Amino acid sequence: MAEPAATRRLEELGAEAEAAVSAAGDLDELEAVRVRYLGRRSELTAILRSIRDLPPEERGAVGQAANAVRSRLDELVAARETDLEVAELEARLERDRVDVTLPGDPPLPAGHLHLVTEIRRELEDVFVGLGYQVLEGPEIEYEYYNFTALNHPPSHPARAPQDTFYVSDTVVLRTHTSPMQVRAMEAQEPPIHVVVPGRVYRPDTPDATHVPMFHQLEGLAIDADITLADLQGTLREFARAMFGPSEEVRLRPGYFPFTEPSVEVDVSCFVCEGTGAAGRERCSTCKGEGWIEILGAGMVDPNVLAYVSDSGYDPERVQGFAFGMGIERIAMLKHGVPDLRMLWENDVRLLEQFGA
């Protein structure tokens, strides 16, 4: 029996479709090929539909051949589809490859310490080097520690609400770090060598040299035979560590209720080296004085020791010195900051100039 024309056409069609399937370069092209050779309007579908019009003796062979071509093409399309999917995935993975050895995003610049914190730490280091212990104390303080046990009589003007923030009748925001002298001695028998950094508060209107919150560093040394000369030597060491190796210190008479005698302490001007002159002008840092006032100090008043005699501070047997300095003031002097308020305005153009 001669091969029917339809069967021959099917062979051609099959070969043509197979070639088209292998040639399809991506899934879209493959879909187009599938529609063209297997879709509802494809020649193959037309042939399958026309089988019933063929003479009965041809129907079987043509039907078989057509179905064979269709299932073979179905298989080829499915296989090609898998191949193309794999290839596309691989191509995408290749494209998206991340080089994990590349440096990452640059780290955000780390912040740094505020100038006042930096100076506080420098001061702590200096005094730790001299054998002092660093303590901190409450900023909200009893009037007793802030004034009474520091030998302020009840009528002392510093107690007035113009000069002190009162939280209640007996509680204040500490106006200085000196209350920690008493607290430290209550907690620890002599000998004692402590420094106490921290915030203090005073109802001042802000100007170039005043803000209502600032920082002090208190010092206290009590032992059997401490003298004013020890205070001077200690402060000279501090001045040399903070301002320069040839610093001198000068004690002038002063007054504080809780020290006797009391002194105001100056350091030689580290800008003009004590000469008071800047070329033919006067030195602007020390205003031509050659000396810069830096802190208050004195020998601890026996009346203060009497408040802590229960902890072993017998004024007949021990004595010592205390000092208190403003940390902002030291920061400003050291770095030429002209206005105290600048330290608390948080302008990064200023802050970024300092700090480790």
Ligand code: PHE
């Ligand atoms: N507390 C004093 C002040 O704030 C400073 C000071 C401390 C003076 C210790 C003498 C001894 O001005």
